[in-house]
Amino acid sequence: MNWNLSFFEHLIAAVVIGLAAPALSAIVFPFAVRRLSGFMSDRLGPNRVGPAGFLQPMADFIKLLLKEDITPSRSDRLLFMLAPAIAFVTPVIAISVIPFSPGYTIASLNVGLVFVVAAGSFAVLGILLAGWASHNKYSLLGGLRSVAQMISYEIPLIFNIIIVAMLVGSLSLNDVVGAQGKVWYIAVQPLAFLFFIIAGMAELNRTPFDLPEAESELVGGYMTEYGGMRFGFFYGLVEWGNATIWSLTGATLFLGGWRGPFGGSPGWLILKMLVLVFVVIWFFATFPRLQIDQLMGFAWKVLIPLSLVNLGVTGGLIILLPDNFLPPVAAFSWVSVIVLVLLFPPVQRKLLLRKRLGKAAA
Amino acid sequence: MAESRDILMPPAIGRSPDPYADEHRDFHLEEMVLNMGPQHPSTHGVLRLVLHLDGELIVSVDPQLGYLHRGFEKLAENRTYLQFFSMLARLDYLAGFFMEWAYVRAIEDLMQIEPPPRAEYLRVICGELNRIISHHMAIGDYLLNLGAVTPVLWAFRDREDVLDLLEMLTGQRMMYNFARVGGVRYDLPDGFAEQCRRFLKGFPAKIDEYEQLISGNEIFLARSLGMGVITPGQAADFGLSGPNLRATGVAMDLRRHAPYSVYPKLDFDIPVGKNGDSFDRYKCRIEELRQSVRIIEQALDAMPGGPVNMKVPPMLRPPAGEAFCAVETGRGEWSNYLVSDGSLRPHRLKLRDSCFVAISTLPKILPGFKIADVVGITGSLDLIMGAVDR
Numbered sequence: 217m218n219w220n221l222s223f224f225e226h227l228i229a230a231v232v233i234g235l236a237a238p239a240l241s242a243i244v245f246p247f248a249v250r251r252l253s254g255f256m257s258d259r260l261g262p263n264r265v266g267p268a269g270f271l272q273p274m275a276d277f278i279k280l281l282l283k284e285d286i287t288p289s290r291s292d293r294l295l296f297m298l299a300p301a302i303a304f305v306t307p308v309i310a311i312s313v314i315p316f317s318p319g320y321t322i323a324s325l326n327v328g329l330v331f332v333v334a335a336g337s338f339a340v341l342g343i344l345l346a347g348w349a350s351h352n353k354y355s356l357l358g359g360l361r362s363v364a365q366m367i368s369y370e371i372p373l374i375f376n377i378i379i380v381a382m383l384v385g386s387l388s389l390n391d392v393v394g395a396q397g398k399v400w401y402i403a404v405q406p407l408a409f410l411f412f413i414i415a416g417m418a419e420l421n422r423t424p425f426d427l428p429e430a431e432s433e434l435v436g437g438y439m440t441e442y443g444g445m446r447f448g449f450f451y452g453l454v455e456w457g458n459a460t461i462w463s464l465t466g467a468t469l470f471l472g473g474w475r476g477p478f479g480g481s482p483g484w485l486i487l488k489m490l491v492l493v494f495v496v497i498w499f500f501a502t503f504p505r506l507q508i509d510q511l512m513g514f515a516w517k518v519l520i521p522l523s524l525v526n527l528g529v530t531g532g533l534i535i536l537l538p539d540n541f542l543p544p545v546a547a548f549s550w551v552s553v554i555v556l557v558l559l560f561p562p563v564q565r566k567l568l569l570r571k572r573l574g575k576a577a578a
Numbered sequence: 579m580a581e582s583r584d585i586l587m588p589p590a591i592g593r594s595p596d597p598y599a600d601e602h603r604d605f606h607l608e609e610m611v612l613n614m615g616p617q618h619p620s621t622h623g624v625l626r627l628v629l630h631l632d633g634e635l636i637v638s639v640d641p642q643l644g645y646l647h648r649g650f651e652k653l654a655e656n657r658t659y660l661q662f663f664s665m666l667a668r669l670d671y672l673a674g675f676f677m678e679w680a681y682v683r684a685i686e687d688l689m690q691i692e693p694p695p696r697a698e699y700l701r702v703i704c705g706e707l708n709r710i711i712s713h714h715m716a717i718g719d720y721l722l723n724l725g726a727v728t729p730v731l732w733a734f735r736d737r738e739d740v741l742d743l744l745e746m747l748t749g750q751r752m753m754y755n756f757a758r759v760g761g762v763r764y765d766l767p768d769g770f771a772e773q774c775r776r777f778l779k780g781f782p783a784k785i786d787e788y789e790q791l792i793s794g795n796e797i798f799l800a801r802s803l804g805m806g807v808i809t810p811g812q813a814a815d816f817g818l819s820g821p822n823l824r825a826t827g828v829a830m831d832l833r834r835h836a837p838y839s840v841y842p843k844l845d846f847d848i849p850v851g852k853n854g855d856s857f858d859r860y861k862c863r864i865e866e867l868r869q870s871v872r873i874i875e876q877a878l879d880a881m882p883g884g885p886v887n888m889k890v891p892p893m894l895r896p897p898a899g900e901a902f903c904a905v906e907t908g909r910g911e912w913s914n915y916l917v918s919d920g921s922l923r924p925h926r927l928k929l930r931d932s933c934f935v936a937i938s939t940l941p942k943i944l945p946g947f948k949i950a951d952v953v954g955i956t957g958s959l960d961l962i963m964g965a966v967d968r
Binding site: 253256257258259353354357361423424426427433434435500501502503504505506507508509510560561564565568569571572573 | 610612618619620634721723724725726727728731732735791794795796797798799800801803804805807853855948949950951952953954
């Protein structure tokens with residue numbers, strides 16, 4: 217279907233989608249987290265407010281709105297109030313380049329991939345400002361951690377996005393979906409998809425990379441001093457809005473976007489997004505947290521070199537076999553994923569023991 | 579903002595003499611002092627650690643205690659022997675029966691009486707159930723400190739079964755007041771043995787479940803292998819006991835090496851670690867859960883009939899003298915030193931706790947690690963402040 221909208225209709229649609237998507241995600245996903253992680257940890261989760269507890273996030277939202285708005289007395293007032301708003305920019309603007317259906321993208325940029333990455337970088341600014349302006353040591357540590365972490369993991373994230381761009385030969389997200397008519401890129405580049413998920417978790421500050429807000433170490437990390445709806449902004453709108461954007465991007469890059477049986481539609485995109493959000497929640501319920509040196513070490517010693525190798529090999533294959541490069545790329549990628557998954561645990565354990573306890577223990 | 583500069587921000591140039599002025603002309607570096615606790619999600623009550631940090635790196639640790647000090651030892655001197663019973667479980671409030679057990683044994687030593695055998699078996703059953711809930715909380719809280727949310731909830735789920743059993747047995751979930759001089763308060767209630775056996779039958783599978791979720795997890799290994807290593811020599815110097823000591827490879831367990839009650843008649847292993855790191859401490863506790871299951875099964879089988887307590891005077895007057903008694907709790911060695919002057923009240927009661935010792939190792943083992951390891955390593959040591967501060 218091809219929607220021909222007037223400029224005004226287009227503007228309204230853009231504003232509605234841009235604001236409604238993060239708001240909806242802030243209502244639906246916290247509920248999903250609680251019920252799903254409740255299911256995974258063998259308990260019920262909230263089930264009192266509304267049918268099956270579905271209105272619990274609404275109740276929380278109202279509670280947060282009614283709370284007293286407290287600004288710490290020694291904080292940097294302007295930045296303290298500005299930080300949640302700045303962090304909220306990412307989910308609002310990044311959604312504009314995601315193709316929702318064959319005929320509809322809010323802004324069909326020919327450099328959509330670059331735009332998504334650039335918008336994603338905004339998130340770190342809000343978190344850093346929040347950490348700095350709060351005038352709290354835990355917040356400061358959280359803010360500094362988030363800068364180190366998000367800048368480090370942006371590199372592998374971009375490498376893996378570039379791999380998709382090379383396979384497509386274009387930076388436009390519309391072209392990315394268009395090129396996945398025969399086969400989704402998760403089947404061609406599972407390695408890139410794996411790294412995209414790992415780096416994405418770090419970009420989103422989700423478990424196992426939730427160090428900036430590590431509640432058992434830093435109390436609340438960068439949002440320690442935030443209360444009321446400002447906290448709601450960070451906890452609901454920003455976090456889950458970013459998760460929505462990341463999932464939409466991942467679904468577009470690797471899972472064929474709006475493609476699916478019975479013709480393309482936004483429904484398929486949303487379904488794929490929910491699958492990726494489920495992965496986020498699943499990780500949350502399963503994994504402990506890394507610590508900062510291990511997190512940085514993993515980015516710089518494992519993720520970036522391997523992504524670079526993947527990038528180089530994929531690029532080489534595309535140059536060598538310009539007409540039919542998908543099968544060899546897929547073969548390389550699948551073999552590396554299997555080797556990586558099989559080799560990583562024993563090698564890591566051996567290295568850890570040798571490094572920390574000497575040769576005898578290994 | 580002006581008055582706040584000294585805490586977070588680099589001091590203004592020229593305001594104070596900077597010893598590193600030449601090296602760091604533009605970038606002044608200083609240690610950050612972080613007060614972790616007493617109000618902090620991961621300090622297990624009210625432990626306060628003053629951390630000196632170089633970025634995320636720990637330079638020195640200074641534990642500050644006393645936020646939960648209630649004067650137990652003095653209170654004991656102002657109460658009759660029986661009155662003090664109800665307070666004992668408030669020391670280590672997660673496994674309170676061990677404290678009652680040690681106290682009762684000290685009084686029995688003074689009075690030179692032996693409780694009937696059935697009472698000893700009941701004490702062993704109650705004690706081992708307490709060890710299970712103690713280790714549940716140790717493992718769950720440790721993983722929660724590392725950022726994993728599910729293990730602690732699984733631990734709570736299975737702990738609830740044990741608490742139900744303890745409630746059947748003693749009438750209370752946590753503050754048991756179950757031990758009595760010369761026995762225990764109640765005999766087994768109807769249906770306890772069956773429900774307990776049902777629990778013991780299903781529990782090993784649940785321990786396997788914990789292990790599946792935790793033990794092989796790469797992130798958990800990265801956070802625990804080789805972290806907070808305590809050598810056997812250090813452990814001996816500090817006087818560590820319990821799983822923290824056994825993780826260093828020393829197979830020292832009071833139930834075996836200073837046997838009391840009916841433990842000599844029961845068959846169980848003492849799990850030991852190899853490296854003395856956080857992972858070994860965790861693993862020791864997991865294995866001890868399995869051993870506790872074995873012990874309770876044997877105790878249920880071997881329990882003789884007969885009375886569960888004996889006649890003692892309502893107003894206890896142990897003869898003048900002194901007694902020392904120690905029991906192996908889930909956290910280590912809990913010992914009592916009781917001095918009686920022949921009156922209604924103890925002349926002096928000294929309590930000694932293993933978590934206090936474990937805290938004293940922190941300044942030694944923590945420097946050089948990161949902030950995240952403060953909660954990781956203290957979690958693996960399984961501290962409980964109610965027993966430390968007394």
